[in-house]
Amino acid sequence: MNDSESNARTAPGAEGGPGLDFIREAVTEDLKSGRYSYVRTRLPPEPNGWMHIGHAKAFSIDYFVAKDFGGTCNLRFDDTNPAKEDMSYVEAIKRDSKWLGLDCGDRLFFASDYYEKLYDLAVKLIKKGVAYVDDLSDQEIREYRGTAVPDKNNITMTPPGRNSPYRDRPVDENLDLFARMRAGEFADGSKTLRAKIDMAHPNLVMRDPVMYRIRREHHYRVGDAWCIYPMYDFQHPLSDALEGVTHSLCSLEYEIHRPLYEWFIREAEVFPSRQIEFSRLNITHTVLSKRWLLRLVQDGVVSGWDDPRMPTIAGLRRRGYTPESIHDFLGRIGIAKTDSLVDIQLLEHCLREDLNRRANRVMAVLRPLKLIIENWPAGTVDELDAVNNPEDASAGTRKVPFSGELWIERDDFAEVPPPKYFRLFPGNSVRLRYGYIVTCTGFDKDPATGEIIAVRCTYDPDTRGGNAPDNRKVKGTIHWVSADRAVPVEARLFDKLFVAERPMDVPEGVDWVTTVNKDSLEALTGAYAEPSLAEAMPGASYQFERLGYFCYDSDSKPGSLVFNRSVSLRDSWAKIEKKQA
RNA sequence: UCCCCGGUUGUGUAAUGGUAGCACAGCAGACUCUGGAUCUGCUUGUGGGGGUUCGAAUCCUCCCUGGGGAACCA
Numbered sequence: 001m002n003d004s005e006s007n008a009r010t011a012p013g014a015e016g017g018p019g020l021d022f023i024r025e026a027v028t029e030d031l032k033s034g035r036y037s038y039v040r041t042r043l044p045p046e047p048n049g050w051m052h053i054g055h056a057k058a059f060s061i062d063y064f065v066a067k068d069f070g071g072t073c074n075l076r077f078d079d080t081n082p083a084k085e086d087m088s089y090v091e092a093i094k095r096d097s098k099w100l101g102l103d104c105g106d107r108l109f110f111a112s113d114y115y116e117k118l119y120d121l122a123v124k125l126i127k128k129g130v131a132y133v134d135d136l137s138d139q140e141i142r143e144y145r146g147t148a149v150p151d152k153n154n155i156t157m158t159p160p161g162r163n164s165p166y167r168d169r170p171v172d173e174n175l176d177l178f179a180r181m182r183a184g185e186f187a188d189g190s191k192t193l194r195a196k197i198d199m200a201h202p203n204l205v206m207r208d209p210v211m212y213r214i215r216r217e218h219h220y221r222v223g224d225a226w227c228i229y230p231m232y233d234f235q236h237p238l239s240d241a242l243e244g245v246t247h248s249l250c251s252l253e254y255e256i257h258r259p260l261y262e263w264f265i266r267e268a269e270v271f272p273s274r275q276i277e278f279s280r281l282n283i284t285h286t287v288l289s290k291r292w293l294l295r296l297v298q299d300g301v302v303s304g305w306d307d308p309r310m311p312t313i314a315g316l317r318r319r320g321y322t323p324e325s326i327h328d329f330l331g332r333i334g335i336a337k338t339d340s341l342v343d344i345q346l347l348e349h350c351l352r353e354d355l356n357r358r359a360n361r362v363m364a365v366l367r368p369l370k371l372i373i374e375n376w377p378a379g380t381v382d383e384l385d386a387v388n389n390p391e392d393a394s395a396g397t398r399k400v401p402f403s404g405e406l407w408i409e410r411d412d413f414a415e416v417p418p419p420k421y422f423r424l425f426p427g428n429s430v431r432l433r434y435g436y437i438v439t440c441t442g443f444d445k446d447p448a449t450g451e452i453i454a455v456r457c458t459y460d461p462d463t464r465g466g467n468a469p470d471n472r473k474v475k476g477t478i479h480w481v482s483a484d485r486a487v488p489v490e491a492r493l494f495d496k497l498f499v500a501e502r503p504m505d506v507p508e509g510v511d512w513v514t515t516v517n518k519d520s521l522e523a524l525t526g527a528y529a530e531p532s533l534a535e536a537m538p539g540a541s542y543q544f545e546r547l548g549y550f551c552y553d554s555d556s557k558p559g560s561l562v563f564n565r566s567v568s569l570r571d572s573w574a575k576i577e578k579k580q581a
Numbered sequence: 582u583c584c585c586c587g588g589u590u591g592u593g594u595a596a597u598g599g600u601a602g603c604a605c606a607g608c609a610g611a612c613u614c615u616g617g618a619u620c621u622g623c624u625u626g627u628g629g630g631g632g633u634u635c636g637a638a639u640c641c642u643c644c645c646u647g648g649g650g651a652a653c654c655a
Contacts, residue, residue, distance in 0.1 A: 084654075189653060202583060204650060258585095333593055345592090346593075390615085475616090477613095574616090
């Protein structure tokens with residue numbers, strides 16, 4: 001167990017006092033009162049999209065609550081809507097949850113494996129007289145339920161619903177009809193099985209909810225074996241019960257369904273699972289909705305579910321996020337019932353903190369400008385020692401070649417320096433990281449365009465390694481790459497996917513897809529890196545000194561490496577610049 | 582305003598009748614061969630009114646305000 005993991009939960013067994021979130025408090029109480037003698041949770045994804053960090057929050061709550069109380073956690077796919085589900089999503093979700101360390105092992109289940117048992121339970125409810133076959137159309141069901149009616153003040157009122165004319169069919173007839181529904185005797189949508197509860201119930205979901213619908217749709221697992229499919233409200237509590245789940249943890253949107261959850265469990269006389277709700281995760285400048293994410297993929301706004309700008313687990317992984325940083329983040333945001341919008345900077349902070357500890361440093365120049373050292377002995381190369389990770393001595397050192405022509409960052413030279421600028425400008429000295437102290441003697445300009453094409457300087461041979469023997473104060477240190485030994489690389493820089501803090505809040509009539517940040521991706525194809533980076537492997541993360549953390553991207557090919565910027569370094573110069581502007 | 586659930590610094594979360602704390606962000610400074618890292622300090626909060634109590638973020642009440650709910654989706 002590492003720090004970030006332990007951060008994601010609190011010590012189990014406490015008496016329910018300070019330090020426990022409200023869910024762990026409730027679980028503690030349930031164990032103490034004897035309501036349950038063990039703890040079992042479940043992760044219930046529907047395989048209709050890839051896992052995003054909002055799911056990761058839910059998953060980690062389920063997983064760690066179980067773990068904290070010595071219980072177990074099931075991974076169960078809630079696959080009861082064949083129209084939207086697919087095996088590729090199952091595989092993606094399994095892969096991503098495993099990568100996060102939320103590995104349920106062989107506790108892998110599918111609601112579709114319970115179809116037969118669920119059917120039997122439906123029959124049981126019919127026999128008890130609390131379920132009936134209805135012939136109303138979907139439109140009629142909505143109307144009978146008590147549709148919205150604007151009153152004189154244009155305020156939505158909800159009148160009591162009316163009973164369906166088929167509500168009081170005899171049990172035998174319901175049994176017969178339901179069997180024939182399954183047998184495929186009726187057209188899609190022509191009949192439903194409904195729970196007989198209360199059409200005047202103030203909670204709309206209790207107004208005789210649909211339990212089964214007829215839908216001739218090929219299911220990715222059961223094929224064409226069924227033409228009736230159970231609805232979530234019926235299937236979910238009973239699947240939980242069948243698995244002996246004690247605590248069914250879900251997001252706030254299901255809160256209003258809890259009475260129904262309890263109704264089905266009571267009427268079916270099955271294991272009394274308990275549903276507890278918490279608030280779902282929202283993050284600034286992004287969206288955590290499968291529907292929205294799917295649209296981004298389908299419209300080609302991003303390159304796929306694993307585009308590094310996506311808040312999906314696959315996207316975050318490709319961006320360079322580590323499981324540890326994600327768990328750290330999830331631990332810090334906590335668990336509550338208030339609607340929240342977490343600052344994306346917190347996520348980035350967690351990544352920086354993790355990578356600062358573990359990523360090796362390397363030098364790379366993103367926007368190159370030639371630096372010519374006029375007094376460098378022609379043709380000679382110096383091999384300098386560079387520290388791999390100042391945060392971790394065991395990472396060791398490496399050799400970096402230095403010569404008379406280097407690439408430096410275009411931003412690190414100014415013809416006319418702005419206030420407080422202490423990098424290269426005519427007459428000024430800077431330290432070349434791990435190299436020598438150089439003094440700018442001038443620069444070359446393209447007479448036609450006015451573009452600066454090279455900077456000239458002299459070096460001080462006594463400062464090898466960057467030390468000034470005379471204790472001279474050199475304010476600036478810049479990074480560099482030897483021009484003749486540089487490895488050409490492509491660097492991809494990312495910015496927030498949406499400019500707006502809350503992308504969901506689009507003005508009326510505006511298609512939200514048009515509000516994506518057009519500048520969220522910047523590919524720098526002419527970048528150079530020090531030779532050691534040629535060895536970069538998939539999954540590797542580096543700190544490009546002074547620039548940020550970068551990871552090897554899967555688009556890399558031998559001889560043409562691509563690196564994604566996971567997150568920039570904290571940049572206090574950027575703040576000064578901003579203030580000056 | 583038919584039903585349900587929430588409101589603690591800018592953001593997220595603690596405090597479970599007894600000093601309103603922590604983290605991120607922000608600001609200021611120290612240090613530094615990354616304008617990185619690290620360290621120090623600072624600002625800002627219990628939605629409002631009444632009530633109970635020696636004492637209320639916490640309990641009661643009214644108001645205000647945000648979210649969710651009327652799919653043969655999950």
